[in-house]
Amino acid sequence: MRYAFTTLAYPDLKLPEVIERVKRFGFDAVELRVADDGIHLKPSYPIEKSVKEIIGDIKVSxxxxYARFSSPDDLEREKNIKLAETLILMAHDLGTSGVRVYAGQFKDSPEDAIKRVRNSLNGLAEFAEKNNVVLMIETHDEMAKLDFLLKLIKGLDERIGLVYDPANMIFSGEKHEDVFPKIYTRVKHVHIKDFVVKDGKRLFVRPGRGVVPIKEIVKDLIKVGYQGYISVEWEKMWNRDIEDAxxxxxxxxxxxxxxxx
Known part of the structure; x- marks a missing residue:
């Protein structure tokens, strides 16, 4: 199994300091967060030479x-499609084959929102394939609900994959043993984090101390011959009071x- 961690864990460090930790801790790769805030990398193509030099021989999982496709606003959706195309070009340039995207929150009927997400992703599938990149929609927001996720997958281009985040789905009321058999053929990347629920919110904890059945998840991934990365998503960016990464x-x-x- 190959392991990465996301730069989301280090909101206060610059990219060189994060990259150094990949080798120091013994991870196989890094998952690069690409956002307008530019904390580690901005969505901009071509990628600056200095960024490539910083990454060096470290693999990027x-x-x-943060492209999202559920908006009923055509202009907003087109903006996100352009963002996804930029991310695809960046991924190709960095030699990584995956780009994480979101469905986004539903602002009108789930059926209409899911259709827009599906159509947007299907429209991007060929461009991604030409650049040897797989678009991967995360089980996040509305897609953390199995019913919505299965409705999206029905009719979704086979070249579109999933980022499976079991913690997100468990927090939304799903169970790994119910979800995984229905989606594993689409899973191209996995986020792992453990949590407990306190006052209706997630409190992220050390592995094995929360409600996420990490051991069973790893065993199931091995059983189906999973070839992607397991990426530790320590969400320090959004939860400053959790332990240091x-x-x-x-x-x-x-x-x-x-x-x-």
């Missing part, structure tokens, strides 16, 4: 972008490797 990421890597045994 995928680009975690320098402490937690090595613990996750050690725990995940033990789960393979």
């Amino acid at each position: 995928d680009l975690a972008g 320098d402490v937690v990421l090595p613990l996750y890597l050690e725990y995940l490797k033990r789960c393979e045994e």
